[in-house]
Amino acid sequence: MQALCEDDPVRVADYRLLGRLGEGGMGVVYLARSPRGRMVAVKAIRRELASLPDFRLRFAEEVAIAQRVGGDWTAAVLDADPHAETPWVATAYVPGPTLADVVTRHGPLPERSVRGLASGLCDALADIHAAGLVHRDLKPSNIMITIDGPKVIDFGIVRALDGPTHGGLTSSGVIVGSPGFMAPEQVRGERLTAACDIFSLGSVLAFAAGGRLPFEAPEGRPHALMYRVVNEEPDLTGVPDPLLPLLRDCLAKDPAARPSLAALRERDETQFRHLGPWLPAPVLARLGQDAAQLLEQEDPRTALGDGALLPPPAPVPREETLGAPGPRPAVAGTAPVTAPDLPVSPGPSPTQPRTLAEERNGGNGPSPATVAVYIMLALYALVAVGATVKQLDMLESTFDTGWGFDEEIAWMWGYAQVATAVGLIVAWLIWCSRTRAAAEEFAPGRLRYSPAMAVRSWLVPFGNLYLPKQIANDVWHASSPPAAGGAMAPAAPLHVWWAFWLISAITSPLFWWWGAFEWATYDNFVRTRPDEYVYVLETNGLVALVLRLLVVPTTVAAAVYVHRLTALQQARRAAL
Structure with a gap:
């Protein structure tokens, strides 16, 4: 995690920002703390994207759909406000590095770990597809590595960028998505199906097993990458032989030639036997270090010594707050998006923190x-x-x-x-x-x-x-x-x-x-x-x-x- 920049806000709605987790084509992702103290990841959408015609409507629709995704292999959407001056979305925070960070720092994963990765990603895609979504942006930086398995983030939200104006690829000179992991039909701007996620899955597994992009281009130039995705065969050098049939099937140019997700989950290459840790020792040590660093994160509102809460901070100027709390207009055809962890009634005073029983009961007792x-x-x-x-x-x-x-x-x-x-x-x-x-x-x-x-x-x-x-x-x-x-x-x-x-x-x-x-x-x-x-x-x-x-x-x-x-x-x- 990186420290907040000078031009970063102090809060996004009710969430107090603690630091930066990353920055991508859609916006900046912050580590934040909810009013009840839960760690969440808040993504603030870029203003140039928010100014695009109909973006807010599509964004709200995608958030409502993404809330249907459940399961153990994805980070759930908790809250969002597509109508704020700068739209934002809050998801469950997954502690741990991304797959991109793991491979960059520790090199290719062993075959056993790739099998565990394939098993978890297939389960995640099953949950996403069951909700009627296509991820469209499955890539190593969207896959968090945890002790229990991989977790997919940013599912469904990227669909809000698809439209006749910008096609989901570029906007104001910003590349949205990852050309090295796009399916050929996605590069060509054709209608996308669940098969494009199968292609991206093959690219991700090839990256994890071989330590390099399967369609790598000199200096990572986007147009060269996209050309190779459409016209050339993948370079699977360094991938263990038992995994090659799986990756070649997933990386077929024709979507109809790729195996279905149900067929993939039945293959031997995606079967993982839980006979021990699925990650190598250096990665497990890294996860332990990340967990220790997370415990050291302090809320600026918490006083040292007696643990009592300081008085609430003075009102923050508008330029320092994104999406200040207040009534949020509903979007036609979508359900209101609310945060499950926001209190719905006045809670204890700031000098009287809630007890553990009150936290477990939501402060309200039996209904x-x-x-x-x-x-x-x-x-x-x-x-x-x-x-x-x-x-x-x-x-x-x-x-x-x-x-x-x-x-x-x-x-x-x-x-x-x-x-x-x-x-x-x-x-x-x-x-x-x-x-x-x-x-x-x-x-x-x-x-x-x-x-x-x-x-x-x-x-x-x-x-x-x-x-x-x-x-x-x-x-x-x-x-x-x-x-x-x-x-x-x-x-x-x-x-x-x-x-x-x-x-x-x-x-x-x-x-x-x-x-x-x-x-x-x-x-x-x-x-x-x-x-x-x-x-x-x-x-x-x-x-x-x-x-x-x-x-x-x-x-x-x-x-x-x-x-x-x-x-x-x-x-x-x-x-x-």
Whole structure:
């Protein structure tokens, strides 16, 4: 990271800039700190690009599309303002060097590392293409190297530069993109498909394995590079022999001749066995040094000694701030772009920093929908327990009459169960809708069913015996932080809750007839004297007792499931 220049702003909207990460054709990338202290990468777009006709509209559309990209191999878009005087976009900061830096400093990567690189990049492109995007600018400087694998940045944003005016190649004398990694059809200005990313992938892997551009030209002259990309075969000198078939297939001039991404992911060259570190020792040492330097970065607002926050800085002159916070006009046809980590309500005062619990909960605690579910689960269980206690109390008791007693006692408890069940259903459907919407923030576009199905699936005959579980699995996994090896957090509470739900759903006809209303009918009373009856447990009464007792573990399992999923989503939201 480099220090800020004199003409760099102090802030971009709500983000305080700490230094420069790099500069490219679209603008300058800064390391910044969000209001909650998270490190982010903020790219400020060049003013000459922002002045191009329709640029802001296309930029806003591309940001909205890029927000759909999820997965472990890309840096997510967190916030943006295409309407600021200088448009900007904030993405998750990925600590580590770029692939270009690694190869320049340490030389070509060994074959094992190239296989790991190929595996991760194929997964990243799969996430990008699944969101309906073509990266169009896959190159070593857009690939960050981390201990867990490569991460692709700048996905989708470069599409905002494509148009009849500038064609995505040059603007005001600035080269946008990397000629040495463009596909031939991209150089010729033809319609681009996902195949152009396959060509760029081959160029990137050739660079990583051989330490040089596959279409290298003297002094790196752009026009010579583009000529060789279109007309000459790649120079794969230094590439290990086992990787040559893969690279030659990816670098085919004809897009139709290149393998599909699905076919690439099945090839042996892209398979990586996790039997140890995927990077050589010198690169791992570099990553450790970068992590240590990141920890040393200080926020100018933080005082030394007691850790208390200094008062907020005085208002910064307009020329020192880009995209000052304020209302942002919406773009027609696109959803508003907001930052998940920006507080939506006034937080603690600057002299009272948030506690860890407040940070994890977003400072708001359980949502009203979650609280309503807890309350209705408790009421539903209490009514079932109350009816059970009353039924047990009636055993061996003597009554003056048996006929009509159900209208006085059993039906009263039955109506209470119906009322609490209706309240629980309403609260549950609202909660399911909210949790499904939250999961969309963590894995945009990657869940199998639409948000509306989180509600409708419970009301589909027979479908409610399997559809809600599939949606619950998706929501749980999207809300769970990846564990070691990429596995999701265990979902035992989900399975226990679902097992009880299936039992309850299958036995519901018996429950609502015998368990609610028919457990104290005339058949359950035995006449001992002409005017006396004794209540006994006949078949319907015994079944009612068992089904009501089942309500207790069912509601407990549901409450545990709600608690765990809510905690997962609060932790994920706090980590954004």
